[in-house]
Amino acid sequence: MENDTHLMIGKVASLYDITVQTLRHYDKIGLFRPEIINPETGYRYYTVAQLRQLEYILFLRKLEFSLTEIQEAMDAFRQGADFSALLMQRDRELEAQMQKLQKLRDTIAALVEMSDEAPAAPGDICIREFTPPRTLLFQKISPLNVADPDFSLRLMEYRKSLLGSIPPIQTQYSFGATVSLRGFQETGTLCYTGILLDPGLYKGDAPESTVLIPAGFYATLRFRREDTRPEEAYGQLSRFLLEHRFRADDTILECALDHSFSSISRLSELTELQVRISLT
Amino acid sequence: MENDTHLMIGKVASLYDITVQTLRHYDKIGLFRPEIINPETGYRYYTVAQLRQLEYILFLRKLEFSLTEIQEAMDAFRQGADFSALLMQRDRELEAQMQKLQKLRDTIAALVEMSDEAPAAPGDICIREFTPPRTLLFQKISPLNVADPDFSLRLMEYRKSLLGSIPPIQTQYSFGATVSLRGFQETGTLCYTGILLDPGLYKGDAPESTVLIPAGFYATLRFRREDTRPEEAYGQLSRFLLEHRFRADDTILECALDHSFSSISRLSELTELQVRISLT
DNA sequence: TTGCTCCTCACGTCACGTGAGGTGGC
DNA sequence: TTGCTCCTCACGTCACGTGAGGTGGC
Numbered sequence: 279m280e281n282d283t284h285l286m287i288g289k290v291a292s293l294y295d296i297t298v299q300t301l302r303h304y305d306k307i308g309l310f311r312p313e314i315i316n317p318e319t320g321y322r323y324y325t326v327a328q329l330r331q332l333e334y335i336l337f338l339r340k341l342e343f344s345l346t347e348i349q350e351a352m353d354a355f356r357q358g359a360d361f362s363a364l365l366m367q368r369d370r371e372l373e374a375q376m377q378k379l380q381k382l383r384d385t386i387a388a389l390v391e392m393s394d395e396a397p398a399a400p401g402d403i404c405i406r407e408f409t410p411p412r413t414l415l416f417q418k419i420s421p422l423n424v425a426d427p428d429f430s431l432r433l434m435e436y437r438k439s440l441l442g443s444i445p446p447i448q449t450q451y452s453f454g455a456t457v458s459l460r461g462f463q464e465t466g467t468l469c470y471t472g473i474l475l476d477p478g479l480y481k482g483d484a485p486e487s488t489v490l491i492p493a494g495f496y497a498t499l500r501f502r503r504e505d506t507r508p509e510e511a512y513g514q515l516s517r518f519l520l521e522h523r524f525r526a527d528d529t530i531l532e533c534a535l536d537h538s539f540s541s542i543s544r545l546s547e548l549t550e551l552q553v554r555i556s557l558t
Numbered sequence: 559m560e561n562d563t564h565l566m567i568g569k570v571a572s573l574y575d576i577t578v579q580t581l582r583h584y585d586k587i588g589l590f591r592p593e594i595i596n597p598e599t600g601y602r603y604y605t606v607a608q609l610r611q612l613e614y615i616l617f618l619r620k621l622e623f624s625l626t627e628i629q630e631a632m633d634a635f636r637q638g639a640d641f642s643a644l645l646m647q648r649d650r651e652l653e654a655q656m657q658k659l660q661k662l663r664d665t666i667a668a669l670v671e672m673s674d675e676a677p678a679a680p681g682d683i684c685i686r687e688f689t690p691p692r693t694l695l696f697q698k699i700s701p702l703n704v705a706d707p708d709f710s711l712r713l714m715e716y717r718k719s720l721l722g723s724i725p726p727i728q729t730q731y732s733f734g735a736t737v738s739l740r741g742f743q744e745t746g747t748l749c750y751t752g753i754l755l756d757p758g759l760y761k762g763d764a765p766e767s768t769v770l771i772p773a774g775f776y777a778t779l780r781f782r783r784e785d786t787r788p789e790e791a792y793g794q795l796s797r798f799l800l801e802h803r804f805r806a807d808d809t810i811l812e813c814a815l816d817h818s819f820s821s822i823s824r825l826s827e828l829t830e831l832q833v834r835i836s837l838t
Numbered sequence: 839t840t841g842c843t844c845c846t847c848a849c850g851t852c853a854c855g856t857g858a859g860g861t862g863g864c
Numbered sequence: 865t866t867g868c869t870c871c872t873c874a875c876g877t878c879a880c881g882t883g884a885g886g887t888g889g890c
Contacts, residue, residue, distance in 0.1 A: 285711070288843060293718050298844085303880055319888065320845050326710035341662060345879070362673045365666045372659050372666075379656050382621060386645045386652075393642045430606035431565070438573050568869060578870085583854055599862065600871050625853070 284314060284323040293329070294336060309349055310335055341368050392535070400500035400548060403518050405555070409493040415440055415475040416456075416489035422470040424508065436473050440487070454533040459526060459553060463516055468509050474531070491531070496552045497524065500535070503547055508532075515551050525556040564594060564603040573609070574616060589629050590615055621648050672815070680780040680828065683798050685835070689773040695720055695755040696736075696769035702750045704788065716753050720767070734813040739806060739833060743796055748789050754811070771811070776832045777804065780815070783827055788812075795831050805836040 291298045304310040305322065310332055312322035331352070338348045351364060417440045422432055437453055456472040474489075497519065501511040512530070519526050531552040571578045584590040585602065590612055592602035611632070618628045631644060697720045702712055717733055736752040754769075777799065781791040792810070799806050811832040 283710070286844075293714055297881080299880060299882090302845090307879095321888085322844090326714060329714070341666075362670045365670055369663055369666045369670075372663050376656055376659050379652050379659075383649055383652050386621075386649045390642045390645055390649075430563070434573055434606060434609070566870075577855080579854060579856085582871090587853095601862085602870090 283325050283327075285326070287312075287322045287324070290324050290329070290332070294332065296336070304335070304345075307345060307349075309345055309352075341365075341372075343368075400502050400505070403497055403499045403515065405495055405557075406498055407493075407495050408491075408552075411493045412491040413488050414491060415487060416472055417474075417487055418472045419470065421461075424468045424470070433470070433473070440473055440475065454531060457512065457530045457532060459516065459519075459528050459530050462512050462530075466509075468512060471529075474533075492554060494554050495557050496554050497526070499551045501549055501551075503549060508549070511549075511551060515553065519553070519555070527554040529553070563605050563607075565606070567592075567602045567604070570604050570609070570612070574612065576616070584615070584625075587625065587629075589625055589632075621645075621652075623648075680782050680785070683777055683779045683795065685775055685837075686778055687773075687775050688771075688832075691773045692771040693768050694771060695767060696752055697754075697767055698752045699750065701741075704748045704750070713750070713753070720753055720755065734811060737792065737810045737812060739796065739799075739808050739810050742792050742810075746789075748792060750812075751809075754813075772834060774834050775837050777806070777835050779831045781829055781831075783829060788829070791829075791831060795833065799833070799835070807834040809833070 285293075287298045287301050291301055301310070301322070305312065310328075313325045313328055314323040315321065316323070334352070335348055338351060339345075343351065351359075355361060417436065419436050422429060422436075426432070433455075454474045455470040456474065457468060458471050461469055461471070497515065499511055499515045499518075501508075515530070518524075533550050533552065535548045535550050565573075567578045567581050571581055581590070581602070585592065590608075593605045593608055594603040595601070596603070614632070615628055618631060619625075623631065631639070635641060697716065699716050702709060702716075706712070713735075734754045735750040736754065737748060738751050741749055741751070777795065779791055779795045779798075781788075795810070798804075813830050813832065815828045815830050
C-alpha cells in the first residue's frame with residue numbers, strides 16, 4: 279500500500295524526527311489527520327502534499343504554542359489570517375520571556391556575589407565607608423518589640439506588604455529592619471521601627487517606598503544569631519559609640535548577610551548592624 | 559489554635575501568594591510538612607521558623623527546578639552542599655535557554671522580512687545583482703527527474719538528510735534545488751542535481767556541506783506553481799538567455815520565496831529561478 | 839517462521855486546579 | 865444561623881510516553 283504518494287506513519291515520523299505517538303495524537307485530536315485510513319487494518323496513510331501542514335504545526339510547536347492554539351491558528355490562516363502578525367506577536371512574548379530570564383540571572387548573580395562576601399568574621403566593630411548612597415525598599419512600621427509574642431508573625435506580614443510592591447520574580451531578597459539607637463539606649467529593649475530590603479540584593483527599578491541611605495562612614499558589627507542575642511550586639515555597638523564619643527545617626531540598619539543554606543534548618547543568619555557616624 | 563507560632567494553611571498561602579492546594583500538595587509528597595497536624599480535625603499548623611524552608615523551595619521553583627530536584631537539593635544542602643554551586647549551574651542553563659530563545663527570534667525576524675519582500679509580481683525576467691556572495695547549505699544528489707513517480711518522496715528524504723546537519727531549532731527554512739541549464743536545454747526534461755537551503759533564511763553557523771554562491775548579476779524569474787508548470791518557467795528563462803546571447807553559469811538555483819500560509823492548503827509557493835550571467 | 843511495523847486501548851507523567859461533600863470556630 | 869476556612873477523596877489538565885496484547889506484509 280505504501281508508495282510515492284502514500285506514506286506510512288513511521289516514514290512520516292522519521293522524516294520529521296518525531297514519534298509515531300505524536301502523529302497518532304494529532305490524528306486523535308483532529309489537528310492533523312492522514313489522507314487515507316485503511317478501514318480494515320486502521321493503517322494511516324499520509325500524502326507528501328499534506329506534509330506542508332505538518333511542517334507548520336511543528337514550527338509553531340517550537341514556538342511553544344499549545345496544540346489548541348495551533349488548531350485555532352491553522353483555522354484562522356485558512357480564513358486568510360496573517361502569518362507574520364502571529365509571528366510578530368510571538369516575538370514580543372519571546373522578548374518578554376528573555377527579560378524574565380535575565381532578571382533571574384541578575385538575582386542569581388547578586389546572591390552568588392553575596393555568599394562570596396559573607397564569610398567575614400563576626401564579632402568586631404569596623405568603620406567602613408559606604409559610597410555611593412544606597413537605594414532600598416523601606417517601610418516605616420509601628421514600633422515592634424522583639425519580645426512581643428506575635429513578633430515573628432507581624433514581621434512576616436510587614437514583609438509581605440513590602441514585597442507586594444516589587445515584581446514577583448524578585449523572590450530571593452535579603453530582609454532587614456531599622457532600630458532607633460536612642461530608643462534602645464533609653465529603654466534597653468529592642469524595637470523595630472521600619473523594615474527594608476537589603477540594598478546588596480535589591481536590583482529592581484525603584485517602585486514606591488524606596489528610601490536613599492546616605493553615603494558616608496558607618497560603624498558596623500556582624501554577629502550570628504545562634505551565637506549572640508541581638509540585644510547583646512546592639513548593646514556592644516551602643517557602648518562602642520559612647521566610649522569613642524562618636525556622633526551617630528539615630529537609625530541603626532540591621533541587614534541579613536548570610537544566604538548560605540545553613541540558615542534553612544536553624545535561624546542562623548549572619549546579621550550586620552550599620553550606623554552612620556560623623557568622623558569630624 | 560492559630561496563634562503567633564502556629565499559622566493555619568490559608569495564612570501561610572496568603573503570605574507567599576500561593577494557594578492552599580500547593581501547600582497540601584507539598585505536604586502530600588513530603589516536600590514541606592506542617593510542624594503540627596491536629597489528629598482530630600486534620601488541620602495543618604505551620605511555625606514561622608519553618609517558613610524559611612518554604613522560601614527556598616519557592617525560590618528554586620522560580621528557577622524552574624522540578625519538585626523532585628528541589629527535594630534532592632534540600633537534602634543535599636542539609637548535608638552541607640553548596641547553594642552557590644547550584645545557582646551557578648542553573649545560571650549556565652538559563653543562559654543556554656536565552657540563546658535558544660534568541661535563535662527563535664532570529665528565525666522569526668528572517669521569516670517576517672521574507673514575507674515582506676515576497677509579493678513581488680511573478681512572470682517577468684529581471685537582471686539583479688547579488689552581493690556579497692551567499693553561503694548556503696547544499697548537497698549534490700543523483701539526478702532526480704520531476705516526472706519520476708517517487709519524486710516527492712525522494713526529495714523529502716534528501717531534505718531530511720540535509721537538515722540533519724543543522725540544529726533542530728532551525729525548523730522553518732526555505733527549501734530549494736539546483737538544475738543544470740544545459741541538461742534542461744538538451745533533454746527538455748527537468749532534473750534536480752542538488753538541493754539547498756535558501757540563503758535568505760539560513761542564519762546558522764556554517765556546518766559541513768555549505769557552499770559559496772558567487773556574487774554577481776543574475777537573471778531571475780518568479781512564478782507561482784499553481785499558475786505555471788516549472789518546465790514552462792525554465793523554458794522561458796532558457797529562451798531569454800539564448801535570445802540575448804548571455805553567457806550563463808550552468809547551474810540554475812530554484813528558491814522558494816513564499817512563506818505565507820496560503821501555501822498550506824495548496825502547493826502554491828512563489829518560486830524564483832536564479833542563474834548567474836556575464837554582462838561583459 | 840522471524841523480525842519489523844502497524845493497530846487499539848488503558849494508564850502514567852507533572853504540579854497542581856477543581857469540584858463534591860462534609861466539618862470546625864467566630 | 866450564616867459565612868468563612870478547613871478537611872479528604874477523586875478526577876481533570878497537557879502533550880504525549882509506555883506497556884499490553886494483537887495484527888499485517890516481507
